[in-house]
Amino acid sequence: MPKNQTEKDFLAECLQNANWLTRSLDQRAKTILKVASEIVRQQDAFLVHGVRHLKPLNLRTVADAIGMHESTVSRVTANKYMLTPRGVFELRYFFTASIASSGGGDAHSSEAVRDRIKQLIDEEKPVDVLSDDAIVDMLRESGVDIARRTVAKYREGMNIPSSVQRRREKRALASAGR
Incomplete structure (x- = not known):
């Protein structure tokens, strides 16, 4: 006490x-x-x-x-x-930024758009490598209103090379596999 x-x-x-x-x-x-x-x-x-x-x-x-x-x-x-x-x-x-919808629908999350860009690039064929402009067109068709420079920024942020570099890499891999 x-x-x-x-x-x-x-x-x-x-x-x-x-x-x-x-x-x-x-x-x-x-x-x-x-x-x-x-x-x-x-x-x-x-x-x-x-x-x-x-x-x-x-x-x-x-x-x-x-x-x-x-x-x-x-x-x-x-x-x-x-x-x-x-x-x-x-x-x-x-908490992600909002990317407008091209059809006036719900906006898209920037993270979801990044994932979609990665998927499109992962699925491209060696003879048909997608340019940033082609990716923009494909995203617009699916309702995402995005600028080419934004696609480039997201692609670079994910450490994905440009279409020219990817095309070179895929050609090199194809010729090495013969």
């Missing part, structure tokens, strides 16, 4: 600090859960069907939906990860 008032005051202050810390950690956990739940609600199609179904999403949309400030959502999503049926993703992964 404490012997004097100084010891009692010290212990009371320690208890008060411990209670404050416990409440703060509980509030932080509730905030993270709120943000993560809203992300899951907004990106449910991605979780079920994959990256092609990732929707454009920004911090404000989530903040408005859960009644918090955008900066709070930004802090909560920094360096936090979520285990999903599709793997582990940083919470920031779910």
Whole structure:
């Protein structure tokens, strides 16, 4: 038992600090859960069907939906990860830019468009290597309104060489295989 008032005051202050810390950690956990739940609600199609179904999403949309400030959502999503049926993703992964639809329909997520570009290039034939312009045309046919320079930027960001370089590589591979 404490012997004097100084010891009692010290212990009371320690208890008060411990209670404050416990409440703060509980509030932080509730905030993270709120943000993560809203992300899951907004990106449910991605979780079920994959990256092609990732929707454009920004911090404000989530903040408005859960009644918090955008900066709070930004802090909560920094360096936090979520285990999903599709793997582990940083919470920031779910916030993607919007690319307009060429048919006036729903906008497309930039991440979904990147995936589509990668798929088109992966499926190209050695005799028919796709130029960035050809990729733009194919994406427009499927409802994605995108500029050639954006396709080039996304392709370069994924470390995919230009059509000229890919054509050279595929010819070299074909001639080496003879």
